Amino acid sequence: MLAAADRKLALWNIGVAYTAFLIGTLAGLLQVFIRNDRLELPAWLDYYQILTAHGVLLALIFTTFFIFAFFISGMSKSLGTFGPKVLLWNWIGFVVMLTGTVLATVMIVIGEASVLYTFYAPLMASPWYYVGLALFVVGSWIMGFALVGHYMKWKKANRGELSPLFAFMTVTTIVLWVIACLGVVATVLFQYIPWAFGWVDTINVELSRTLFWYFGHPLVYFWLLPAYMAWYTVVPKILGVPVFSDSLARLAFVLFILFSIPVGFHHQLMEPGISDFWKFLQVVLTFMVIIPSLMTAFSMFANFERAGRKNGGKGLFGWFTKLPWKDLRFTSIFIAMAFFIPGGAGGIINASFQLNEIVHNTLWIVGHFHITVGTPVAMTFMGLTYWLIPYLTGRKFSNTMKKLGFIQIGLWSVGMLLMSTAQHILGLLGAPRRTAYSGYNGHESALEWFDGILTNHVTMAVGGSILFLSAMLLLYIVIMSAFVSPKAVEPDEFVEFPLAESDKRATPKFLENWWLWIGMAFLLIIIAYAIPIAQMIQHAPPGSRGFITW
Amino acid sequence: MHLHKYEKIWLTFGIVCLVAFLSIVGVNAFAQDHTPAGGMHTIDPEKVRETAPFNEPGVKQLDDDTYQATIIASAFAYDGGQTLQVPAGKEIIFKLTSTDVVHSFTIDNTNVNMMVVPGQVTTKSYTFKEPGKYLIICNEYCGTGHHYMYTEIEVTE
Numbered sequence: 001m002l003a004a005a006d007r008k009l010a011l012w013n014i015g016v017a018y019t020a021f022l023i024g025t026l027a028g029l030l031q032v033f034i035r036n037d038r039l040e041l042p043a044w045l046d047y048y049q050i051l052t053a054h055g056v057l058l059a060l061i062f063t064t065f066f067i068f069a070f071f072i073s074g075m076s077k078s079l080g081t082f083g084p085k086v087l088l089w090n091w092i093g094f095v096v097m098l099t100g101t102v103l104a105t106v107m108i109v110i111g112e113a114s115v116l117y118t119f120y121a122p123l124m125a126s127p128w129y130y131v132g133l134a135l136f137v138v139g140s141w142i143m144g145f146a147l148v149g150h151y152m153k154w155k156k157a158n159r160g161e162l163s164p165l166f167a168f169m170t171v172t173t174i175v176l177w178v179i180a181c182l183g184v185v186a187t188v189l190f191q192y193i194p195w196a197f198g199w200v201d202t203i204n205v206e207l208s209r210t211l212f213w214y215f216g217h218p219l220v221y222f223w224l225l226p227a228y229m230a231w232y233t234v235v236p237k238i239l240g241v242p243v244f245s246d247s248l249a250r251l252a253f254v255l256f257i258l259f260s261i262p263v264g265f266h267h268q269l270m271e272p273g274i275s276d277f278w279k280f281l282q283v284v285l286t287f288m289v290i291i292p293s294l295m296t297a298f299s300m301f302a303n304f305e306r307a308g309r310k311n312g313g314k315g316l317f318g319w320f321t322k323l324p325w326k327d328l329r330f331t332s333i334f335i336a337m338a339f340f341i342p343g344g345a346g347g348i349i350n351a352s353f354q355l356n357e358i359v360h361n362t363l364w365i366v367g368h369f370h371i372t373v374g375t376p377v378a379m380t381f382m383g384l385t386y387w388l389i390p391y392l393t394g395r396k397f398s399n400t401m402k403k404l405g406f407i408q409i410g411l412w413s414v415g416m417l418l419m420s421t422a423q424h425i426l427g428l429l430g431a432p433r434r435t436a437y438s439g440y441n442g443h444e445s446a447l448e449w450f451d452g453i454l455t456n457h458v459t460m461a462v463g464g465s466i467l468f469l470s471a472m473l474l475l476y477i478v479i480m481s482a483f484v485s486p487k488a489v490e491p492d493e494f495v496e497f498p499l500a501e502s503d504k505r506a507t508p509k510f511l512e513n514w515w516l517w518i519g520m521a522f523l524l525i526i527i528a529y530a531i532p533i534a535q536m537i538q539h540a541p542p543g544s545r546g547f548i549t550w
Numbered sequence: 551m552h553l554h555k556y557e558k559i560w561l562t563f564g565i566v567c568l569v570a571f572l573s574i575v576g577v578n579a580f581a582q583d584h585t586p587a588g589g590m591h592t593i594d595p596e597k598v599r600e601t602a603p604f605n606e607p608g609v610k611q612l613d614d615d616t617y618q619a620t621i622i623a624s625a626f627a628y629d630g631g632q633t634l635q636v637p638a639g640k641e642i643i644f645k646l647t648s649t650d651v652v653h654s655f656t657i658d659n660t661n662v663n664m665m666v667v668p669g670q671v672t673t674k675s676y677t678f679k680e681p682g683k684y685l686i687i688c689n690e691y692c693g694t695g696h697h698y699m700y701t702e703i704e705v706t707e
């Protein structure tokens with residue numbers, strides 16, 4: 001078991017994550033009913049206020065706090081107990097992050113920040129909303145650097161040795177996060193905050209959008225990499241096999257540092273101010289990320305096949321039936337991976353330059369990120385939650401809990417299948433995202449969005465309700481494992497942290513040469529961004545004053 | 551670093567597909583001129599109505615085969631002059647800007663899906679094949695009235 005102080009830190013992060021999850025999924029439930037005109041909000045509450053809460057609390061707060069809980073537990077397990085300095089800075093980071101979260105959430109709740117989680121200027125929220133977001137990011141940096149400090153101490157004590165795979169991947173993800181956040185920190189600190197406080201009158205809108213998306217795309221890899229960490233390091237242990245290839249796992253991770261950042265323009269393909277050349281260049285770079293993704297897919301299936309054969313699976317596909325399907329920890333993550341196959345394919349469609357015209361800002365996109373972050377990432381986190389909380393609290397995870405867990409992931413899968421399929425098709429028919437109910441004056445092409453069988457807002461609402469049920473069941477399991485379930489006494493009652501062996505004897509040392517990867521990342525960033533950003537600043541139109549249109 | 555034989559096949563297959571996809575997208579965009587909405591013209595967002603061509607929003611014939619539709623987006627409506635009416639089978643160049651926040655100009659059942667950013671002029675050229683009344687919506691969140699921001703364009707024979 002980990003040291004009590006480290007466990008406490010991880011548990012507090014999980015606590016905040018699931019509090020955000022509760023409010024966020026409640027908002028999701030309201031959304032699906034508002035969109036099909038079954039629910040009208042009281043005058044003091046607005047659809048876009050709820051949607052802002054949903055986006056911020058699930059996409060930013062739930063994910064980030066959970067990720068840090070996972071990092072903290074895994075770093076303490078693989079590198080040893082945290083020293084007092086590492087602990088202290090982790091707590092400082094946690095408190096700063098939490099303060100930012102509370103500040104931003106309060107601003108959303110009192111209606112001062114109905115600008116969605118992307119907060120596009122010149123919509124102008126209360127300056128405190130931006131301050132809240134800035135604190136959140138700074139807090140995450142402090143925690144991140146504290147974990148890197150723990151890693152450096154280990155490196156000093158083990159000179160010339162490659163770090164354990166879990167620690168390597170944690171540091172990769174933190175490096176990615178810090179470089180990614182430079183964009184959002186720059187725009188929030190130097191553009192939004194001075195403008196929202198009234199110290200300057202106007203804002204350069206196109207620049208702010210570009211800096212946001214410089215951050216916005218690697219943000220999705222910041223969610224995804226911790227899920228991949230579970231796939232690479234936790235799943236093989238559950239399957240009873242070693243990590244497929246230590247060096248390929250590390251190579252895939254550093255490739256994500258390189259190719260997930262200089263690609264933000266693929267969110268801005270439909271807008272002016274960026275020439276086609278730069279848009280297309282970033283489309284090409286976006287596609288490069290397919291390579292480490294294919295490597296990951298290969299490793300996963302290699303693990304499955306080896307494990308299945310070890311358990312006596314025969315023939316070309318016989319191993320598939322021999323996987324530990326009765327193990328909740330495995331099945332949950334397997335389903336998460338399965339959702340990522342259409343999720344990734346959809347991503348290729350979205351990034352395909354002019355093809356993006358068909359789907360940009362339609363419900364297709366909403367369908368897409370619910371089968372990427374909303375399931376592959378979120379359900380991997382659920383699969384971790386089942387054992388991570390009992391592991392940290394020293395409580396039992398009973399058979400009843402396991403059964404409930406299976407029901408929970410079953411409901412999530414069915415709900416998500418219904419909701420995201422409906423959203424994908426509705427999007428292809430043109431139904432917009434981020435839009436409260438509107439009949440569009442009975443126009444026939446809008447009516448089409450409400451009366452298909454799969455293609456209507458009712459299917460979306462049915463799916464959303466099932467999802468919400470699943471979310472509440474998960475919270476029940478979380479609360480039981482955190483506070484109620486009986487303490488483990490016998491050795492076999494303790495829940496373990498499954499972490500696979502990784503043979504690093506053949507792994508080349510340059511993979512852990514951080515300056516090499518950081519240097520290459522910046523080189524790519526400069527190639528992709530320096531000229532278009534310089535143009536945006538030099539040829540900027542007169543800026544925009546702020547608007548409060550809600 | 552050792553690559554399994556099957557992994558080499560798998561990655562080669564993947565990379566070949568990737569190159570093929572990108573080539574198709576690139577050729578279609580740049581050789582056949584199917585590029586998405588964009589444009590590099592800027593404008594003072596406070597002086598939209600005094601700046602050409604937005605001082606006269608509406609549809610104008612440029613030559614035998616081309617028309618220009620100049621439209622101003624503001625929360626929560628579009629100003630395209632009197633009524634938006636264009637002929638089928640002719641190239642229509644849409645030009646938009648915003649007087650306030652970011653909007654979109656999205657014509658349902660077409661490829662016209664333009665972000666309208668204050669300070670910038672967005673351009674997209676499109677040729678309607680079928681006559682009819684097309685729904686135009688704003689699909690970028692712009693405020694409380696966002697879902698009421700829509701209009702229609704009539705495409706005549």
Ligand code: HEM
Nearest residue numbers: 025028029031055058059116374378433434435464467468
């Ligand atoms: C109970 C489960 C959930 C339901 C019913 C639900 C439902 C929805 C719906 C209907 C929308 C689109 C609203 C619109 O565009 O008008 C939406 C947006 C979104 N959802 Fe979910 N969702 C759920 C869970 C999640 C989870 C677990 C995540 C991520 C971890 C997530 C992330 C997002 C994000 C980032 C948006 C976009 C917000 C924006 O456009 O600003 N959702 N959700």
Ligand SMILES: [Cu+2]
Nearest residue numbers: 216217266267
């Ligand atoms: Cu992206």
Ligand SMILES: [Cu+2]
Nearest residue numbers: 688690692696
């Ligand atoms: Cu709008």
